[in-house]
């Protein structure tokens with residue numbers, strides 16, 4: 001019978017919503033137990049949050065001053081120790097998980113399944129390839145621990161309302177000294193986080209300039225949405241890099257995605273293919289974005305957006 005260990009992602013004493021999506025993926029295996037490990041200097045608040053995710057059996061709270069910052073090389077030996085007795089060790093396919101899980105896999109002497117999209121059995125999974133143009137089925141040898149990152153855009157978060165037990169656990173692992181935390185450079189914004197927002201408004205090259213992007217921010221604020229951008233808009237310097245959506249940017253799955261002045265290149269679409277409703281605003285009726293949009297509006301964005309905003313208010 002399977003037992004899954006999930007590594008919780010958290011920052012500033014708050015659990016990242018990606019963790020509940022990883023729990024959803026773990027539930028698809030129908031395991032005997034799903035335990036969530038919270039590594040932190042003081043894990044109490046995050047552990048309590050994790051315990052409320054439905055489907056979680058136990059939360060393992062690992063308090064250690066060395067865990068104050070999420071450094072993969074420091075976390076990995078502890079997770080590898082905790083992994084004893086588990087058939088699966090999962091983390092989110094976020095920057096955190098992509099950094100940590102390969103190190104865990106290496107310490108366990110196994111490979112890693114990346115971007116797990118669906119579960120076909122305890123050791124059979126699907127994952128995207130070629131920017132989502134091909135879906136491949138991967139099979140892990142049944143006698144090996146399955147270490148995987150879960151593609152968060154493919155899973156609906158497990159609901160709240162659980163009441164798992166929280167256990168304080170001491171892990172006896174040798175921690176490296178060659179990798180140290182220096183600082184975290186993070187964009188500050190009052191808007192919702194792009195990766196986890198329910199609504200996202202993105203602007204492309206069609207927006208024309210950094211100043212013009214104000215029109216995108218206005219609509220986003222009216223909708224309570226996060227703001228994203230195409231790579232062309234980022235490369236042109238209209239917005240910073242962390243706002244890029246797509247193959248080499250963020251992969252997102254909001255309820256509503258509004259693409260403004262974006263043509264719909266395959267590399268952009270890769271980032272939004274799991275969005276529930278896609279609205280496209282583009283002056284070119286032949287733009288490829290209209291092929292995947294649920295709602296398309298052909299028109300000049302500088303005319304359409306103020307009208308939309310007025311209608312919304």
Ligand SMILES: Cc1cc2nc3c(=O)[nH]c(=O)nc-3n(C[C@H](O)[C@H](O)[C@H](O)COP(=O)(O)OP(=O)(O)OC[C@H]3O[C@@H](n4cnc5c(N)ncnc54)[C@H](O)[C@@H]3O)c2cc1C
Nearest residue numbers: 204205206230231232246247248249261263267268283301
């Ligand atoms: C390896 C690789 C990785 C890549 N990764 C990414 C990625 O992660 N994300 C990404 O987005 N791209 C990525 N790209 C780039 C991608 O191929 C496209 O070049 C890019 O997405 C185009 O951005 P765009 O749609 O904003 O610009 P364009 O393709 O130039 O489209 C602009 C659109 O705006 C419309 N428009 C212009 N003016 C107006 C107006 N006034 N009103 C309404 N509509 C207007 C035009 O009709 C046009 O459709 C990648 C490319 C490569 C090779």
